[in-house]
Amino acid sequence: MAQKQLSIDRITLSRRNLFASVRLDRLAEYRDDPKWVENAMNSAAARFVPLWRSRSLLANTDEGQLAVYLKPGELEHLDAIQPPTLLGTDGKRYFFALSINDRQQENVLALHPEARFLDLRLASVDMDAKHAGVLAYAKALHYWQYRHLFCGICGHPNRLESSGHKLVCNNEECARQSFPRIDPAIIVLISHGDACLLGRNANWPPKRFSTLAGFVEPGESLEDAVVREVFEEAQVRLSTIRYVSSQPWPFPSSAMCGFFAEAESRECGPTDEMEEVRWLTVSELESAVATDEVRLPPPVSIAFQLIADWYRQQCGRDLEKLVREAGSWLSRKRIE
Numbered sequence: 001m002a003q004k005q006l007s008i009d010r011i012t013l014s015r016r017n018l019f020a021s022v023r024l025d026r027l028a029e030y031r032d033d034p035k036w037v038e039n040a041m042n043s044a045a046a047r048f049v050p051l052w053r054s055r056s057l058l059a060n061t062d063e064g065q066l067a068v069y070l071k072p073g074e075l076e077h078l079d080a081i082q083p084p085t086l087l088g089t090d091g092k093r094y095f096f097a098l099s100i101n102d103r104q105q106e107n108v109l110a111l112h113p114e115a116r117f118l119d120l121r122l123a124s125v126d127m128d129a130k131h132a133g134v135l136a137y138a139k140a141l142h143y144w145q146y147r148h149l150f151c152g153i154c155g156h157p158n159r160l161e162s163s164g165h166k167l168v169c170n171n172e173e174c175a176r177q178s179f180p181r182i183d184p185a186i187i188v189l190i191s192h193g194d195a196c197l198l199g200r201n202a203n204w205p206p207k208r209f210s211t212l213a214g215f216v217e218p219g220e221s222l223e224d225a226v227v228r229e230v231f232e233e234a235q236v237r238l239s240t241i242r243y244v245s246s247q248p249w250p251f252p253s254s255a256m257c258g259f260f261a262e263a264e265s266r267e268c269g270p271t272d273e274m275e276e277v278r279w280l281t282v283s284e285l286e287s288a289v290a291t292d293e294v295r296l297p298p299p300v301s302i303a304f305q306l307i308a309d310w311y312r313q314q315c316g317r318d319l320e321k322l323v324r325e326a327g328s329w330l331s332r333k334r335i336e
């Protein structure tokens with residue numbers, strides 16, 4: 001049964017993960033063509049994804065959180081902070097990320113009284129996948145641009161080039177180029193026989209149990225990182241590891257690489273990183289969720305998808321339905 005589930009190709013598997021569903025043509029071939037970019041930016045098809053203090057513009061509707069894009073003419077001085085960043089096209093519109101200042105933020109909210117600037121990580125629980133992906137892509141570039149205002153070699157200011165996808169040091173003698181950075185992280189669902197291992201970090205919200213995860217260190221393969229992190233976090237030794245799917249996770253700049261792993265045994269223990277680790281069978285997991293003893297991560301996360309895949313392979317049922325019925329995500333459904 002497990003093999004049947006995994007016969008889906010990796011692109012399909014990864015596209016189920018929120019933020020990975022951006023189907024934009026990124027138009028990389030036009031990034032260094034200022035004339036083309038200017039024409040696209042001034043055309044009726046331009047749409048701007050505003051970012052104010054790293055927050056995204058969303059409207060709270062009956063269908064959940066909807067992304068709000070600005071049309072040409074809705075905002076003056078598009079380059080008030082820095083030039084807009086070309087994101088790409090969905091075939092109908094050209095999307096640009098736009099950093100706005102406090103005064104522009106007030107103007108935007110006056111034009112869109114139904115909308116608010118919200119933390120994407122919280123709001124995305126209830127978002128359409130395509131638009132969550134566009135906002136995540138914009139937020140990731142915005143974060144990188146703001147964390148690299150100055151050259152890391154000589155300290156002079158950097159300037160944006162390639163329509164927001166490259167930074168170049170203003171010091172002509174240095175002229176160092178830098179590109180968006182992503183921090184790879186592994187995340188892994190560990191199983192042994194009919195049980196899976198979930199852990200609880202003391203810094204997480206109350207009752208939250210999830211898969212194990214950690215950053216890949218220099219000099220490590222993704223698989224090395226899985227083996228090391230699992231032992232560091234739960235003192236579990238692994239016998240096999242399989243790659244499943246990946247997810248962009250712009251909080252602030254990770255790429256999550258998801259794995260299934262089988263443990264050699266159920267020997268495990270709490271560590272400095274995890275205050276509790278538990279082996280749970282399907283019925284134990286169902287009971288723990290129903291009684292609110294265990295709260296799983298939100299469905300937007302690859303962590304939840306890995307647990308849901310394991311659950312489906314074990315019993316054929318839908319974990320998201322079970323959790324929604326138990327009500328543990330209700331408090332997150334509407335975010336003010």
Ligand SMILES: [Zn+2]
Nearest residue numbers: 151154169174
């Ligand atoms: Zn420099």
